[in-house]
Amino acid sequence: MEGLPKGKVFLVPDDGWWADSYRQEAELLGRLLGPDVRGIEHIGSTAVPGIR
Structure with missing residues (x-):
């Protein structure tokens, strides 16, 4: 990430920004x-809405 x-x-x-x-x-x-790319997956803690 820049900056x-x-x-x-x-x-x-969590403020929902990660999903966007x-x-x-x-x-x-x-x-x-x-x-040719079959899919791109979001993994890790930011992929789980509301995780604490």
Whole structure:
């Protein structure tokens, strides 16, 4: 991600931004990688809505 200091970790409450960010990145990657890509998956803690 742009603008974050290298070597820093930030913990923030879930605000739904991650889901929108994933969708935008998945759309961009899909266009860049083309039709041979079968899927792009969102994994990790940010993929689980409401996780605490």
